[in-house]
Amino acid sequence: MATQQTQLLARTLLTPAVALLFIWMIVPLALTVYFSTLHYNLLDPGSEQFVGLENFRYFLTDPAFLASLQNTLVLVGSVLAITIVVGVPLALLLDQQVVGLSIVRLMVIAPFFVMPTVSALVWKNLLMHPVSGLFAWLAKLLGLTPIDWFNDVPLLSVILIIAWQWLPFATLILLTALQSLDEEQKEAAEMDGASAISTFIYITLPHLARPITVVILIETIFLLTVFAEIFVTTGGGPGLQTTNIAFLIYSQALIQYDVGSASAGGLVAVVIANIVAFFLVRIVGRNLEA
Amino acid sequence: MGQITLQGVEKSFGPVHIIKGADLDIADGSFVVFVGPSGCGKTTLLRLIAGLEDVTGGAILIDGRNVVDVPPAKRGLSMVFQSYALYPHMSVRGNIAFGLKMAGLPKDEINRKVERAAATLNLTPYLDRKPRELSGGQRQRVAIGRAIVREPKAFLFDEPLSNLDAALRVQMRLEVTRLQKQLGTTAIYVTHDQVEAMTMADKIVVLNGGKIEQYGSPLELYERPANLFVAGFIGSPKMNFVTGEQAKEHGAATIGVRPEHLKVERDGQGWQGTVAVAEHLGSDTFLYVDTGPLGTLTARYVGELGLSPGDQVSLTPEPSRIHRFDDSGNSIRA
Numbered sequence: 022m023a024t025q026q027t028q029l030l031a032r033t034l035l036t037p038a039v040a041l042l043f044i045w046m047i048v049p050l051a052l053t054v055y056f057s058t059l060h061y062n063l064l065d066p067g068s069e070q071f072v073g074l075e076n077f078r079y080f081l082t083d084p085a086f087l088a089s090l091q092n093t094l095v096l097v098g099s100v101l102a103i104t105i106v107v108g109v110p111l112a113l114l115l116d117q118q119v120v121g122l123s124i125v126r127l128m129v130i131a132p133f134f135v136m137p138t139v140s141a142l143v144w145k146n147l148l149m150h151p152v153s154g155l156f157a158w159l160a161k162l163l164g165l166t167p168i169d170w171f172n173d174v175p176l177l178s179v180i181l182i183i184a185w186q187w188l189p190f191a192t193l194i195l196l197t198a199l200q201s202l203d204e205e206q207k208e209a210a211e212m213d214g215a216s217a218i219s220t221f222i223y224i225t226l227p228h229l230a231r232p233i234t235v236v237i238l239i240e241t242i243f244l245l246t247v248f249a250e251i252f253v254t255t256g257g258g259p260g261l262q263t264t265n266i267a268f269l270i271y272s273q274a275l276i277q278y279d280v281g282s283a284s285a286g287g288l289v290a291v292v293i294a295n296i297v298a299f300f301l302v303r304i305v306g307r308n309l310e311a
Numbered sequence: 312m313g314q315i316t317l318q319g320v321e322k323s324f325g326p327v328h329i330i331k332g333a334d335l336d337i338a339d340g341s342f343v344v345f346v347g348p349s350g351c352g353k354t355t356l357l358r359l360i361a362g363l364e365d366v367t368g369g370a371i372l373i374d375g376r377n378v379v380d381v382p383p384a385k386r387g388l389s390m391v392f393q394s395y396a397l398y399p400h401m402s403v404r405g406n407i408a409f410g411l412k413m414a415g416l417p418k419d420e421i422n423r424k425v426e427r428a429a430a431t432l433n434l435t436p437y438l439d440r441k442p443r444e445l446s447g448g449q450r451q452r453v454a455i456g457r458a459i460v461r462e463p464k465a466f467l468f469d470e471p472l473s474n475l476d477a478a479l480r481v482q483m484r485l486e487v488t489r490l491q492k493q494l495g496t497t498a499i500y501v502t503h504d505q506v507e508a509m510t511m512a513d514k515i516v517v518l519n520g521g522k523i524e525q526y527g528s529p530l531e532l533y534e535r536p537a538n539l540f541v542a543g544f545i546g547s548p549k550m551n552f553v554t555g556e557q558a559k560e561h562g563a564a565t566i567g568v569r570p571e572h573l574k575v576e577r578d579g580q581g582w583q584g585t586v587a588v589a590e591h592l593g594s595d596t597f598l599y600v601d602t603g604p605l606g607t608l609t610a611r612y613v614g615e616l617g618l619s620p621g622d623q624v625s626l627t628p629e630p631s632r633i634h635r636f637d638d639s640g641n642s643i644r645a
Contacts, residue, residue: 205396209396212384213461214385214410223401
C-alpha cells in the first residue's frame with residue numbers, strides 16, 4: 022500500500038467522495054453565514070437587505086436566548102447524569118449470569134431503536150397524560166392527585182423522556198466494557214480481601230472511566246441538538262420553560278419566519294457546541310489517553 | 312505456620328468431575344508443585360485451596376482448621392495469577408498496598424511493609440510507575456510483591472512464569488525459589504512444565520484426569536515412578552516403553568527405560584535399530600532409533616559418537632535402571 026502508485030490511486034479514488042462531503046458541508050455553512058447578515062423575513066419577500074451584525078445582536082440580546090441556553094445545559098447535564106448513574110448499576114446487573122439474560126438484554130436495548138418522535142408521543146399520550154396516562158392511573162390508584170407532567174414539571178418531563186431513550190446506549194457501552202474486565206483482577210481483589218463495594222470502587226469504576234468518557238462525549242453531541250421530543254410534547258412551553266437552543270432557532274425560522282435571525286442563532290449554536298466540546302475534552306478527555 | 316491438608320477433596324462442574332477425591336498433606340514451609348497435562352485439574356485444585364471455587368465434597372484444612380466455608384481473604388493465603396492480574400490504574404505501590412489497605416492497616420505501617428517488600432524484590436525505583444510502564448519480569452515481581460506483603464500462611468502460584476520468555480523464566484524460577492526459602496513460607500505452585508516442577512519443588516504432585524497419580528520428591532518421582540503415567544510424564548526426553556516378549560523376559564507387561572539409561576554402541580548385543588534422527592546439542596546427543604518391532608526408541612548419550620541417520624546401532628538398557636509395570640500400568644517393585 023505504500024508505493025507511490027497505490028498512494029496516487031487511493032487519492033484519485035477518494036477525491037470525489039471528499040469533494041462531495043466538502044461541498045455538502047461548505048454550501049449550507051456559507052449560505053447560513055450569508056443569510057445571517059441579511060434582513061430576511063419570509064413574510065416580507067423581496068425586502069432582503071444587508072444589515073451587518075444586527076441579527077446577532079438581536080438574537081443574543083433576546084431574553085429567550087439566555088433562557089434556552091440554560092435549558093440546553095440543564096437538559097444535557099441531567100440526561101448525562103441519569104444515564105450514567107442508572108446505566109452503571111444496570112450494566113452491572115446485566116453482566117451477571119442469569120437465565121433468560123439474552124431476552125432481558127434485548128429489551129433493555131429496545132428503547133434506543135424507537136424513533137424519538139414515536140417515543141415522545143408514547144410518553145406524552147400513554148404514560149404522562151394527566152387524564153388517561155398510566156402514571157395518572159397509578160397515582161389515582163394510590164389515592165394521590167395525578168401530576169400534570171407537561172404543565173407542572175415540563176423540563177423534567179422532557180429530561181425523563183430523553184434519558185429513557187439514551188439509557189440503553191450508555192448501558193450497552195458500559196456493559197461491553199464490563200465484559201472486558203479481566204476476571205483474574207476481580208479474583209485478585211477478592212484474595213486481597215476487598216468487599217463487593219471496595220471491588221466496585223477500586224477495580225470496576227476505574228476500569229469504566231474510559232467508556233463513561235465515551236458515553237459523555239457522544240451523548241453530549243446529540244443532546245445539544247435535541248428537537249423532536251420537545252416539538253412533539255411541549256412545543257417549547259409553557260412559556261420558554263422547555264425551549265432549548267435548537268428549538269429557539271426553529272421558532273425564529275419557522276414560527277416567526279425570521280431567516281436572518283435564525284441563521285445567526287445557528288452560528289451561535291455552532292460556537293456554543295465548540296465551547297462545550299472544548300471544556301468536555303479538557304475535563305474528561307484525558308481518560309481517553311492510553 | 313502454613314500446613315495444608317486436603318481430605319477427599321472433590322469438585323464437579325455440573326456432571327463433569329474435575330477433581331475426583333484428592334488427599335494431600337503439605338508440610339509447613341515446603342515448596343509443592345502441582346504438575347500435569349492440560350485439563351488435569353491442577354489449576355482447579357489450586358483455586359479450591361484459594362477459595363475461588365467451592366468444593367463439592369471433602370475438607371481443606373489450613374493449620375488444622377477446615378476452611379471450606381471460609382471466604383478467600385480470610386484463609387490467609389495469597390495468590391500470584393497467570394496474567395499477573397495487576398490493577399492497571401494503580402501504581403506499583405498501590406498494587407502492593409491494596410491488600411493491606413483493605414485489611415484496614417494504618418498508613419505508616421502499610422508504607423513500611425510496602426517499602427520492605429519492594430526492596431526484597433528490587434522494585435524500589437519503580438514504586439510510582441503504572442503496571443503498563445513495566446517489563447514482563449517487573450510485572451511478575453509486582454505480582455509476587457503483592458503476595459508477600461500480606462505475610463500469608465502460604466503462596467499460591469498459578470503458572471506464573473508461562474508468560475515470560477525462556478531466559479527470564481529460568482531467572483525468575485531461581486528468584487522465586489530463593490525467595491520462598493528465604494521467607495520460609497509454604498508455597499503451592501501450579502505448572503505444566505515438568506522442568507519447572509523438577510527444579511523448584513521440594514515435593515511434586517503429579518495430577519492426571521483429576522486424580523493424584525503420585526506425590527513425592529523430584530528424585531523419587533524420577534527413580535521410582537508409581538505408574539506408567541508418572542514414568543512417561545517426568546523426565547525429558549520421555550521414557551521409552553517396550554511391551555511384548557522383551558517385557559515378559561523381565562516379568563512385566565511393560566518395561567520402561569529412560570533415554571539416558573540406554574547404552575549406545577555401533578555394534579553390540581542389545582536391541583538393533585537404525586538411526587532415524589540425530590539431534591546434536593553439543594553437550595549430548597538425542598538419537599531416535601527405529602528398532603522395528605519395538606517401535607522408535609529415544610536414546611541419549613553424552614558427547615559425540617559421530618552417528619548420522621541411517622547408521623546401524625545397538626541399544627542396551629542398564630539392567631538396574633529398568634522400570635517394570637503390570638497390566639494395569641502400576642509399577643512392580645522388586
